[in-house]
Amino acid sequence: MGSQEMKMKRGIPEEEYLMSGHLACAGCGATIAMRYALKALGEDVIVVIPACCWTIIPGAFPHTALKVSLYHAAFETAASTATGVKAGLEMKGDSTTTVLAWAGDGGTFDIGLQALSGAAERNDDFIYICYDNEAYMNTGIQRSSATPFLTWTTTTPVRQAKEEAKKNIMEIMAAHRIPYAATASVAYPEDFFQKMKKAKEIRGLKFIHILASCPTGWRLPSQLSIKAARLAALTRIFPLYEIENGEKYTINLKQEPRPVQEYLKLQGRFSHLTDSEIEVIQENVGRAWERLMKKAGD
Amino acid sequence: MKTVIEGSHAVSYGVMLSRAEVISAYPITPQTHIVEKLSELCATGELKAKFLMVESEHSAMASCIGASAVGARAFTATSSQGLALMHELLHWASGARLPIVMANVNRTLAPPWNIWCDQTDSLSQRDTGWLQFYCESSQEAIDTVIQAYKISERVSLPSMVVLDAFYLSHTFEPVDIPDRERVDRFLPPYEPKYKLDPKDPKSIGSLTPPDLFTEIKYQMQRAMEEAKSVILQVDDEYLKVFGRRYGLVEAYRCEDAELVLITSGTASSTSREVIDRYRDEGKAIGMLKIRTFRPFPSEEIRRVLKGIPKVAVIDRNISYGMGGIFAEELRSAFCNEEVRPKVFSYIAGLGGRDITQETISDVIEYTLEQDRPEEEIFWPDLRR
Numbered sequence: 147m148g149s150q151e152m153k154m155k156r157g158i159p160e161e162e163y164l165m166s167g168h169l170a171c172a173g174c175g176a177t178i179a180m181r182y183a184l185k186a187l188g189e190d191v192i193v194v195i196p197a198c199c200w201t202i203i204p205g206a207f208p209h210t211a212l213k214v215s216l217y218h219a220a221f222e223t224a225a226s227t228a229t230g231v232k233a234g235l236e237m238k239g240d241s242t243t244t245v246l247a248w249a250g251d252g253g254t255f256d257i258g259l260q261a262l263s264g265a266a267e268r269n270d271d272f273i274y275i276c277y278d279n280e281a282y283m284n285t286g287i288q289r290s291s292a293t294p295f296l297t298w299t300t301t302t303p304v305r306q307a308k309e310e311a312k313k314n315i316m317e318i319m320a321a322h323r324i325p326y327a328a329t330a331s332v333a334y335p336e337d338f339f340q341k342m343k344k345a346k347e348i349r350g351l352k353f354i355h356i357l358a359s360c361p362t363g364w365r366l367p368s369q370l371s372i373k374a375a376r377l378a379a380l381t382r383i384f385p386l387y388e389i390e391n392g393e394k395y396t397i398n399l400k401q402e403p404r405p406v407q408e409y410l411k412l413q414g415r416f417s418h419l420t421d422s423e424i425e426v427i428q429e430n431v432g433r434a435w436e437r438l439m440k441k442a443g444d
Numbered sequence: 445m446k447t448v449i450e451g452s453h454a455v456s457y458g459v460m461l462s463r464a465e466v467i468s469a470y471p472i473t474p475q476t477h478i479v480e481k482l483s484e485l486c487a488t489g490e491l492k493a494k495f496l497m498v499e500s501e502h503s504a505m506a507s508c509i510g511a512s513a514v515g516a517r518a519f520t521a522t523s524s525q526g527l528a529l530m531h532e533l534l535h536w537a538s539g540a541r542l543p544i545v546m547a548n549v550n551r552t553l554a555p556p557w558n559i560w561c562d563q564t565d566s567l568s569q570r571d572t573g574w575l576q577f578y579c580e581s582s583q584e585a586i587d588t589v590i591q592a593y594k595i596s597e598r599v600s601l602p603s604m605v606v607l608d609a610f611y612l613s614h615t616f617e618p619v620d621i622p623d624r625e626r627v628d629r630f631l632p633p634y635e636p637k638y639k640l641d642p643k644d645p646k647s648i649g650s651l652t653p654p655d656l657f658t659e660i661k662y663q664m665q666r667a668m669e670e671a672k673s674v675i676l677q678v679d680d681e682y683l684k685v686f687g688r689r690y691g692l693v694e695a696y697r698c699e700d701a702e703l704v705l706i707t708s709g710t711a712s713s714t715s716r717e718v719i720d721r722y723r724d725e726g727k728a729i730g731m732l733k734i735r736t737f738r739p740f741p742s743e744e745i746r747r748v749l750k751g752i753p754k755v756a757v758i759d760r761n762i763s764y765g766m767g768g769i770f771a772e773e774l775r776s777a778f779c780n781e782e783v784r785p786k787v788f789s790y791i792a793g794l795g796g797r798d799i800t801q802e803t804i805s806d807v808i809e810y811t812l813e814q815d816r817p818e819e820e821i822f823w824p825d826l827r828r
Contacts, residue, residue: 151572190642194510207650213642217513219506228504230466230510230518231640233494237465243642261506264499359579374537 173368175358186342365414458589538573543596560796698730
């Protein structure tokens with residue numbers, strides 16, 4: 147990939163496993179993420195989904211927009227249910243089916259973290275994807291520990307916008323020394339697709355943290371959903387990188403950074419920010435990038 | 445030939461003979477010996493199963509659910525706080541109609557800390573859609589585990605095999621360990637009606653609107669009702685192969701009784717001794733042991749207790765604000781009957797206080813003296 151901005155859809159198969167008729171909001175990043183994830187994995191997959199927007203998106207019984215097997219699980223059990231699915235398949239002599247745990251940021255950073263840590267420590271063999279829209283969007287935009295510093299949500303109102311930094315889930319996963327962890331973005335589907343392909347071939351726990359833009363919760367016009375996700379990467383607010391065995395860092399996108407303001411100003415959830423607050427965010431992003439560069443040895 | 449083994453290990457051998465394929469568990473006293481033995485049986489290859497040592501009981505049940513959903517026979521064991529932590533997942537298991545079998549060693553709930561026996565943990569899970577069997581002996585425990593898989597797989601509901609902490613879990617008794625080949629014939633491999641299968645994709649547990657939801661819950665209740673006859677059928681089959689049966693309930697010397705004790709678990713064994721003594725003295729006292737708590741065997745209880753003037757229910761549990769849970773269920777089984785016994789409700793043996801022969805005699809004497817219960821609850825072993 148190198149330093150050039152990546153092109154869309156090169157080498158991505160035309161087969162669709164997510165059909166029309168789903169219930170997602172217009173411009174939903176989480177839906178785009180699922181579409182590409184399944185294109186990479188193919189039909190030999192079992193998906194485990196805990197409570198999150200994706201509980202609703204496939205549609206209500208007896209309909210489904212997904213052409214693959216799906217198990218709806220309790221909020222905090224994406225990882226632990228996937229562990230059981232994999233163990234059951236192995237006992238039934240099926241070593242080829244990919245097990246995919248698919249959870250939001252609430253189900254990953256917050257309520258599901260214990261189960262995820264357990265599966266990571268045991269290095270259970272499945273792919274865990276956290277589609278991160280940076281708040282509890284399905285219940286109406288409440289803050290999670292994935293919500294960025296100073297963000298408005300319905301539980302962090304403008305007068306008391308979120309005072310804490312976004313939890314660094316990637317460092318938590320790296321500390322577990324899992325074989326593969328990567329960030330991804332719905333604005334870079336080819337990069338995401340390649341990471342999914344890579345994850346499919348690795349044994350053990352694979353963790354992919356994909357930024358999934360959310361027009362509804364980010365107070366963002368739906369046609370700007372991909373633009374916002376792209377700017378998150380280009381401003382280095384959400385850098386694209388991989389971590390192998392918790393040690394080997396590779397940064398996938400290293401162009402000159404765009405100012406964070408370009409990303410922030412698109413979204414209503416940041417419209418209350420003052421210039422000095424934006425400056426603090428810019429400084430924080432710069433420091434986080436330096437730390438990442440150091441780890442990558444760049 | 446009988447082998448002297450610990451009650452916990454009777455459960456473990458039952459799981460081994462049932463050829464469980466995925467075992468997932470988390471340690472808690474007094475359950476640990478069950479899964480320690482299973483980990484050993486997996487390590488030696490006597491049991492070919494995936495043994496998952498997960499980071500909580502919540503994850504233990506979640507992984508059993510995942511394994512069962514792809515058609516593997518799954519097992520876990522827990523107790524007390526562990527079962528309470530699992531509570532949410534118990535609904536997920538039964539709602540998805542997964543025939544998981546779990547052993548629960550009855551230990552009370554904190555605070556204050558107490559690791560000893562009472563039934564408050566499992567009875568707090570009464571409404572989760574799990575079958576519940578209360579075992580009196582190690583023999584009953586091993587036999588019930590094997591039966592439970594067969595019953596659960598027929599009715600597509602999970603089963604909880606319950607045994608008293610220490611009185612049963614840590615006591616060594618002679619046990620006839622069933623022959624493996626005969627168990628294989630009795631309990632063939634699990635063939636689920638529905639499972640997660642990439643070759644035949646389907647969604648399990650999807651959002652279900654009000655116009656379809658009631659029908660799904662109705663089917664669960666029907667399955668519970670059907671479970672009563674399935675339990676008896678499986679029990680009869682078990683009798684033919686292994687020479688033992690347990691029934692939904694067991695009536696002990698209830699003929700012409702003026703008073704019948706209602707018991708469950710190991711308190712039943714102590715009660716038998718006391719009842720024999722009373723019968724030797726010519727006093728007509730009997731005992732009804734309730735083995736199956738869910739589904740609740742109302743018809744069987746009414747049949748056994750027909751014409752009995754008084755019953756004394758010994759509850760090693762309490763529902764605060766109501767009383768003994770077995771007593772409560774028993775009263776409701778009789779509420780529409782013209783002729784019904786006077787129900788005396790006794791709470792005893794909480795948090796590992798022994799239910800002694802003296803306690804049981806006190807219960808019998810007190811019940812015989814009274815025409816009708818003057819109190820909603822009696823506390824025969826309360827220190828005043």
